[in-house]
Amino acid sequence: MVGRKMSPCEARPLHCDWESPSRFPALLPDTVHVWCAALNPPPECVRQYAELLSSDELARAARLRSMAHRRRFVVAHAVLRQILARYVEGDPLRLRFRSEPRGKPRLVGSEGDHWLSFNLSHSAEIAVVAVAEARELGVDVERLRSFDQTDGIAERYLCPAEQATLGATPNDAKTMLLLTYWTRKEALLKATGDGLSMPFDQLDVSGIAGALPRGLTIPDGSGVMRPLAVMDLKPAVGYIGALAVEGRGWQPTCWRWKH
Numbered sequence: 173m174v175g176r177k178m179s180p181c182e183a184r185p186l187h188c189d190w191e192s193p194s195r196f197p198a199l200l201p202d203t204v205h206v207w208c209a210a211l212n213p214p215p216e217c218v219r220q221y222a223e224l225l226s227s228d229e230l231a232r233a234a235r236l237r238s239m240a241h242r243r244r245f246v247v248a249h250a251v252l253r254q255i256l257a258r259y260v261e262g263d264p265l266r267l268r269f270r271s272e273p274r275g276k277p278r279l280v281g282s283e284g285d286h287w288l289s290f291n292l293s294h295s296a297e298i299a300v301v302a303v304a305e306a307r308e309l310g311v312d313v314e315r316l317r318s319f320d321q322t323d324g325i326a327e328r329y330l331c332p333a334e335q336a337t338l339g340a341t342p343n344d345a346k347t348m349l350l351l352t353y354w355t356r357k358e359a360l361l362k363a364t365g366d367g368l369s370m371p372f373d374q375l376d377v378s379g380i381a382g383a384l385p386r387g388l389t390i391p392d393g394s395g396v397m398r399p400l401a402v403m404d405l406k407p408a409v410g411y412i413g414a415l416a417v418e419g420r421g422w423q424p425t426c427w428r429w430k431h
Contacts, residue, residue: 221250310362
């Protein structure tokens with residue numbers, strides 16, 4: 173819950189310690205905070221979290237096909253509300269969101285020079301939330317898993333340079349590389365607001381990320397070239413992720429959310 177005490181960590185190459193802050197961290201103009209949360213808290217916690225969601229969010233959760241999917245949705249969105257509420261010093265239940273024309277969510281009431289940017293991704297039992305001040309950003313997380321048709325996926329979603337690198341990679345490392353490319357692309361396109369509307373095979377991420385944020389410039393949905401930087405994340409054992417943030421010179425700090 174919100175008042176739980178935690179201790180700070182430094183962002184380290186490729187992944188962070190993902191520890192907890194002793195008090196809620198201040199968000200400085202040139203910092204990006206990334207939070208990792210488990211999606212399998214005790215049942216009583218899930219019930220409390222459901223009370224934080226809007227009627228629309230509860231309806232979306234109810235449409236999901238399994239109890240596990242519904243529970244993960246509820247916990248992920250309740251954690252997002254709690255994190256954002258701490259930054260804006262508000263009530264999680266009273267936060268309101270709106271969607272941009274291409275579907276990117278915004279926090280209602282967060283305008284002006286110090287508007288709050290955020291992005292949420294979740295896979296299996298992990299959610300990741302990225303937050304920054306006045307910078308567009310995107311984050312993605314994926315559970316590591318095997319694929320039967322790695323080459324077929326590569327032909328459809330990877331550019332020629334990425335396909336060549338994947339083809340030269342040993343079979344036991346192909347899944348990791350494929351998901352590394354995938355999370356980088358997802359994070360970048362979420363940062364520009366394009367989501368899956370931009371073809372994945374038009375975006376080359378084969379040499380831009382890794383230990384530290386690496387810069388590149390890509391067009392957004394309107395054709396405007398946008399400077400972004402990307403870094404890989406390792407939020408938990410068995411998961412891989414990526415963070416993309418507008419501009420240069422930002423410093424990532426990773427935290428672990430405690431229920």
